């Protein structure tokens with residue numbers, strides 16, 4: 001008699017565990033969505049940073065080119081004036097200035113060359129980062145839709161199971177049902193558990209030997225003295241399994 005009551009409760013627990021499983025699956029999806037969106041945002045930040053470096057590079061090159069232009073004009077002007085100079089001292093002074101200006105030009109030319117090389121690298125980096133961002137955006141697009149589809153699928157399954165649950169719950173003894181609900185909430189979902197040998201599979205602790213004997217005769221509705229879950233002998237489950 002008590003075995004039948006317990007069996008109805010076990011049925012209910014099966015449905016409840018399925019519902020819980022679906023809810024847990026559903027919970028994972030928003031996290032995944034957030035993850036792929038974060039990856040997309042990171043790709044965007046990396047691309048923006050690289051574009052900033054490219055703009056810096058272009059600015060530095062323009063500045064060096066302007067500097068070079070000015071210095072070249074100066075050199076040309078000074079060189080044309082060299083022949084007009086009257087004293088060796090004036091000549092030597094201007095020649096020294098020219099030397100310095102030419103070195104400045106050389107440095108600017110080297111810097112422009114270096115910046116051009118860097119520019120090519122940065123351009124290539126931008127192309128790679130644009131591609132990476134495109135891929136991440138595609139993932140958000142396609143997977144985001146898939147996630148929505150999966151979620152609505154899960155919702156549909158939960159609705160079906162909840163109807164089933166109502167039907168099963170109707171066949172469960174009222175006072176047992178409220179005890180079941182209470183234990184289920186306190187014990188993370190499992191309220192009906194088998195006892196294997198003398199071990200309660202809910203809490204993994206042994207029940208007293210006398211209780212184990214009573215359990216096997218199957219006339220009493222028993223709960224584990226430690227975790228207070230409803231218990232039944234594992235052999236009963238094994239016997240009922242083929243049906």
Ligand SMILES: [Zn+2]
Pocket residue numbers: 200201202203204205224225226227228229
């Ligand atoms: Zn227990």
